[in-house]
Amino acid sequence: MLGLTLREVALALREGKVSPTELCQRCLHFIRKTKFLNAYVTVTEEIALKQAEQAEKRFLKGETLGPLDGIPIAVKDNFSTASIQTTCASQMLKGYIPPFNATVVQKLLDQGAVLMGKTNLDEFAMGSGSTDTIFGPVRNPWGYSRQYQERCAQNPEDTKDSSDWLITGGSSGGSAASVASLTCFASLGSDTGGSTRNPAANCGVVGLKPTYGLLSRHGLIPLVNSMDVPGILTRSVHDAATVLGVLGGHDPKDSTTVPEPFKPFSLPDEIDVRNVCVGIPREYHAPGLSKEILAHWTKAAELFEKAGARVVEVSLPHTQHSIVCYHVLCTAEVASNMARFDGLEYGHRSTIDSSTEVMYASTRHEGFNDVVRGRILSGNYFLLKQNYDRYFVKAQKVRRLISNDFMKVFSSGVDVLLTPTTLSDASRYSEFIKEDNRTRSAQEDIFTQCANMAGLPAVTLPVALSERNLPISLQFIGQGFREKNLLTVAKWYEQQVKFPLIEFQDVADHVSEFPKKTKSASAS
Template identity: 65%
Template structure:
C-alpha cells in the first residue's frame, strides 16, 4: 500500500478499498520504523489521525472538509483543502542553508538507500558510521518520501535544495517556474530565487500536486495566473516532436563516471526514440557559482536582519548594551553556516563594495538568464543535465569540507536554473555501483512546467528505476532509540513554544 502512487492510493480511497485513517496509521508506523533516518523532527500523529478521520467523513458524505487552521503557508493550506493529511515536519539544514542536510539543529538526515542490502554489500565499515547523506537542504522531505513514510513532501528550492536531495534519495523533485507557486508562509532565504518544491515518487504525482498548488495568491504579489493545462499528463507521448539540448558546459570537473554514464545513456535513449538531441552552449555557466554566492549572501544578510532578538527569534540574556545583546543573540541563534553568509552579505553590500560585488553579480545573473533564453529560442524544448556531480557521499567524508565549498560543488548544475527563474525536475534513473540513486535533471522554459513534466514522465517510463527495499532491522533498534529521544525532545520544545 505504501509503495503506491498518489493516483493509485487516491483511487483506493475513493473505492473504499482503504480508509484514510488506515492509510495514515500505516504511514505513522513506517515513520516509527525508520526513525533512524532522522528525516522527521516532529511527528504530528494526533493531528494526522484527526485529519484522516475528517477525510474519511468527507469521503462518506461527499462534503468538503472546511478545516481552516490559524495560519498555514498557502501551499500547505491548498493541500489540506484537498484532503491531504499532515504526518509531520521534516528535518533540514538550518534556515535551508546547506547542501547535505547535515547542519540542522536536530542532527543530520540519513539516506534511506544506506539501509538497503545492495549498499550494505558494498560497505565494509560499521553501518552506524558508513551511512550516506541525503543532500540538502530539504533532506528530511526527500528521505520521508524515499522511505515510503509519506506520499509527497514539500521543501524550498533556492539553488537546488529539493532537486539535490531528490536526486540523491531517488525521488522525483520538481522546482516549478518562479512565481507559479505562492511563497506566502515560506521563510525567505533568497526572495528573488525561492520556490516551494514538490517531492513525490513519480512524475505523475508531482504533476497532480502542481495542479493543486499553482496559481495566483493575493498574499504573494509575485505570483501569476497558472496557464491552462490538461486534466492530467498524457499516458503516451510522441517524443519525436521534442528537441533535447545537452549543455557542453555541464561536463564539470568532479563529474563521476556513474553520473556521466547515466547522462549519456538517457541522451542516447531520447535519440534512439526519435527525439532530436543536440549539444548547446550556456557560456556564462562558469561564472554562475560565484554569482549565486554573492546574491545569496546579500539577500540572506537582509532577510536575517529581523532575527535580532527584539522583533523575532532567540533573545540572549546578555543585556550590558544593545550592541552586545544583538551580537550575542545572533551568535547563539545562528550556526556557523548562517553567520558566515550574513557576514559575507553585509560585506558585499557595503557602500564601498556594492557596485563591485552586488551590481556585477546582478549583471552576470542577467547574462546567465539570457543564455537559457537564447538556447530555447533556437528550438530546444528541454535541457538534459546531471543533477549532482555524483551519488550521495558518505557522511564521514562529507563533513570533512566546509559548507561553502560543499554547497558550491553540489549546486553547480541546479543554481543557474533558480537565477533564471526556470522550471526544472530531477528524475531518478539508476543506481550507482555503490547501490545509491543517480538522478538527472530536465530544464524547461518559463511557465512550460506541464510540457517539462510530460517529457519527464516519458523519461521515467523508459529508465525503469527500482523500488527501494530497506534492509532488515539489525542495528536499527539502537539507532531508532537514539533518534527517538531527539524527536521527543523536539516535540516537547515545540509544544512549550506553542503554549507560550
C-alpha cells in the same frame, strides 16, 4: 500499500481498498520504525489522525475535496504552520509557533491532505547535506535498503564504519527522506539553488522546482527572495504534476506570483517524443562528474535519439560564473533577510542585555550557527558602499547574462535541457564533512543553481542504481511556465528506465540512538 505512488493510493482510497485512517496509521507506524533517519522534526500524530478521520467521513458520503484527499504528506520545517512549531532547524526559532499557514500548506490542507509532520533541514535552508541542523543530520534511507546492504556485504571495504551513514543532500533532506522511506506520499521542500532537486537525486525520488512566480512564497521563511521557490517531492513525475496542480496560481499575499490564472493539467500515459528537441549543455561536463553519471547521461541522450527526438549540443557560456555569482547574491539577500531575527518580536532572545547592541549581538551569536553567521558577514561585506558596485551590481549583471543564455537556447528550438543533477551518488557523512559548508554547496549545487538564477522550472528523477546500489538521477530544465511540456518529457524517460522501489531490510535492525552530541527529532 506504502510503496504505491500518490496516484495509485488515491485510487485505492476511492475504491475502498484502504481507508484514510488506516493509511495514516500505517504511515505513522513507519515513521516510528524509521525514526533513526531523523527525517522529521515534529510528528503531528494527533492532527494527522483527526484529518484522516474527517477524510474518511467524506469518503463514506461519496464526497471528496480533491486529488489529495486523505493522502499523507509532509512539509519542510521552514514553511509556517498554524499552531505547529516552525523552527527552520535553528536555535533562533526553536519553539516558535506561527499564527498562520503558508499559502501552499493551506492549499494542501484545503484539498484534504493529511499532514504527517514537519521535516528536518539545514539551518535556515543553508546547506546541501541536511547536516547543519540543531536536530542532527538526516540519514539517507537508501543506506538501509536491501539493495545497498547486499552490495556492502559483497564489498566490506565500503562499510568499515557501520556508523558512517549516507547523506540525503540538502537542504530539503528531511522531505526527500520522508518520501523515500515510505512515510508519506508527497512532501514540500524549498529550492533556492537546488535544495529540492539535490536531496531528491540522492534519495531516489522525483524533485520538482517550478518556475519562479508560479507558486506562492507567502509563509515560506525566506532565504533568498529572488530565487526561493516551494519545491515538490514525490515518487513519480505524474504525482509531482498532481501536487503542482493543487499549489499553482496567483496569491494576493505574494506580489511575486504571476497574475495569470494557472490551469492544472494531467500528463498523458502514451507519450511521443518525436517532435521534441533535447539540448545537451557542453558546459555541464564539469570536473568531478562521476563516470557512472556521465554514462547514464549519455545513455539518456541515446534513448531520446532512438525514439525519434532531436538531440543537440548547446552552449550556456556564462554558467561557468554561475556558482560564484550565486554566492554573492545569496549572501547579500541572506544578510538582509536575517536582520529580522533580532530577539525583539519573536524567536530566541539572549539574557545578556546590558545594552541594545549587546543584546542584538549575543542573540544572533547564540541563535545562528556558524554557517548562517558566515553568510550574513559575507553578504554585509558585498553590500558595503565601497563594494556594492564591484560585487552585488556586477553579480546581477552576470545573472542577466546567465538568463540570456537560457533564453537564446530555448529560442533556437530546444524544448528541454538534459543534464546531471549531482556529481555522484550519495556521499558518506565522514567524507561530506571534510569540506566546509561553502565548498560543499558549490560542489553539490553546480548543476542546479543555474535554473534558480534564471527562474526556470527543473525536475530531477532517478534513472538507475549505481555500482553501490544507490540512486543516480538526471535533471530536465524547461522553459518558464511550461511545466506541462517539461514534465511530459520527464515522464517519458521515467517510463523507459522504470526505477526500482526501495526495499528495506528489517528496519528494526537499524534503530539506534544518535551520538550524544546529536539531538534526535522531537514528536508532538
